[in-house]
Amino acid sequence: MKIASIQMAVIEDDKNAAIEKALAKxxxxxxxxxxxxxxxxxxxFMSFDSYISTSEERNGPTMTMLVNAAREISAYIHTGSFVECENGKYYNSSYLVSPEGELLANYRKIHLFGYNSLETRILTPGNSVTVADTSLxxxxxxxxxxxxxxxxxxKMVDLGAEFFLICSAWPYPRLEAWxxxxxxxxxxxxCYLISANSVDMNRNTRFVGHSMxxxxxxxxxxxxxxxxSILKVEIDSKEIQSAREEFPVLKSRRVNLIT
Known part of the structure; x- marks a missing residue:
């Protein structure tokens, strides 16, 4: 299974240029x-002043490009996230697109960030956990x-997750926490965890990168x-079952005492 994580700097105040840049990558x-x-x-992420004006519905220019790109390169694409508008509300929303261009899953960020951030004031938190069943x-x-x-x-593991995909705009100075x-x-x-983080500056905030x-x-x-950068690596999904059989820690959970 071949993975590509795109670690990318923000183009401020020119969404069309950002979309073209992402397509090239x-x-x-x-x-x-x-x-x-x-x-x-x-x-x-830090461009809170333009969240509303640049928000899109699901069939907007960002998703249109990503759906077409998935077909073009015949790969699953985790879209990263964008500000999605629906029925007068705004969400930090991401999708998983199939190699055929189908929208397989949608995740709306549940835990909005309020520390030196306006995300909690502008956006509505998601209310559901997302695990997509794919050929991978x-x-x-x-x-x-x-x-x-x-x-x-x-909770995602309880729903069968084997891989975690994390899109992020994690800032300095919290590199060690990331x-x-x-x-x-x-x-x-x-589980395998694949992350894609932002780099460089956005509204005077620097992101840490270090996607992994x-x-x-x-x-x-x-x-x-x-x-x-574009982080490219080949992984073996058999490692998941191997780890779980060799060291079956998940089977030691005493869920009845905790939930």
Missing amino acids: IRCCRGADLVILPEIWNVG GKIGMATCYDLRFPELFR QLFNRTRALENQ VVDPWGTVIAGAGDKE
């Missing part, structure tokens, strides 16, 4: 089975700040630095 991922983009890459395996979706909430990832949470969420759930692929043992098998 996706085309560089031809041959991958799965491609993932960062959080609110088309305008920038069962894929759970989460976004950035969600990494701090282990119960979300355990690295810790990526590894821990993979290790404690014995973590195996079910919590080992980072591929990682990026703090510059734009």
